Amino acid sequence: MLIMKPETTDSTILPGIKPVLDQLRQSPDRVDSVTIRKGRKNADTDAIVTLCRRHGIRFTFVQDTALDKLFSGNHQGVVARVFNAGYVEVEDVLEAALASPLKLVLALDQVQDPGNAGTLARTLYALGGGGIIMPKHNASALGSAAVKASAGALARLPVARATNLSRALETAADQGFSIYAARFDDGSVNAFTARLDTPAVLVLGNEDKGVRPGVAKRCTASIHIPMQREFDSLNVAQAGAMLMGCFYARLQS
Incomplete structure (x- = not known):
């Protein structure tokens, strides 16, 4: 039974x-x-x-x-x-994004906290985004904590698990997606003033280590949130929401 x-x-x-x-x-x-x-x-x-x-x-x-x-x-x-919602192929997520109000995909590079994953899904869905790509290994489980934090969004967004996230980003680039890493480095640009093209993939990194260098190499550009006060960092769900808001603002302008 x-x-x-x-x-x-x-x-x-x-x-x-x-x-x-x-x-x-x-x-x-x-x-x-x-x-x-x-x-x-x-x-x-x-x-x-x-x-x-x-x-x-x-x-x-x-x-x-x-x-x-x-x-x-x-x-x-x-x-x-x-x-229960089931996982789909990377190509399915990209196709869904092209048909979405906000042609944006989130790629979660080893994000570990299920609450963060769920909250990001909730924000992405609310803004009209297309779906989520995450690695098969070393990623948050989409269990009860993620589902609860998503407020039902995980049942509505297509989610793909990629064996190799870098290759998934290459596939997206081949289909005309711009790839942005949420990462502060020498070439990183201010997300609030940068020109952000869509369709796009926004890569958000691990809570402690950020976007892996190998994954960052597959990105078109790095973007960051400018801090006006001395502060360590923002939670990945908070930062992701702000960055998604930047893409949404470009859509409305």
């Missing part, structure tokens, strides 16, 4: 070996991550790991206590987080 414990309408905890296997076989694009009990090794768990590797899905081995926090019932040592 398949038992689901809903976290929200957009994100689900799926416990049990057979339900997780079935989900991985039938709709791997909806599986965000899989958690497996340490020491649990048999043909079924081997099959789960194989499918996760095949589809680029994150999987981790943890103690029972960690699994119990995810699901308090009989999880059989396996729990999956399912993103």
Whole structure:
């Protein structure tokens, strides 16, 4: 019997070996991550790991206590987080952006906090943006915290997971998108005064490390928010909202 414990309408905890296997076989694009009990090794768990590797899905081995926090019932040592809206291809996100009021895509380069990811999705959707691209690895899970922070936006925006974010940006550039990195460097320009072309991809980096240098190399330009007081930095969701506002302002002018 398949038992689901809903976290929200957009994100689900799926416990049990057979339900997780079935989900991985039938709709791997909806599986965000899989958690497996340490020491649990048999043909079924081997099959789960194989499918996760095949589809680029994150999987981790943890103690029972960690699994119990995810699901308090009989999880059989396996729990999956399912993103009900499902993931799409990078090309689908780019196509959606071209048909959106604001022809803008967010690329989240290893943004870790699900609250930040959800808040960014909420702002992007409200301003008319096209979708989100994120890496398959070292990125925020779009679980209950992200879904809650998005206020339903994650169910409405197409989201793609890229095996290689740099290549995804190359694909966008080939389709005529300008690529902007939110990054302060020697060539960075003031986002409030710069000419910002669309369609565009805005790359936002990790909360601590920012945009990775290899990813920044694929960007058309770097833009930043000018600070009027001495201050360390803005939260990525705050900075992202302000930068998206700059693109929106250009659309209205």
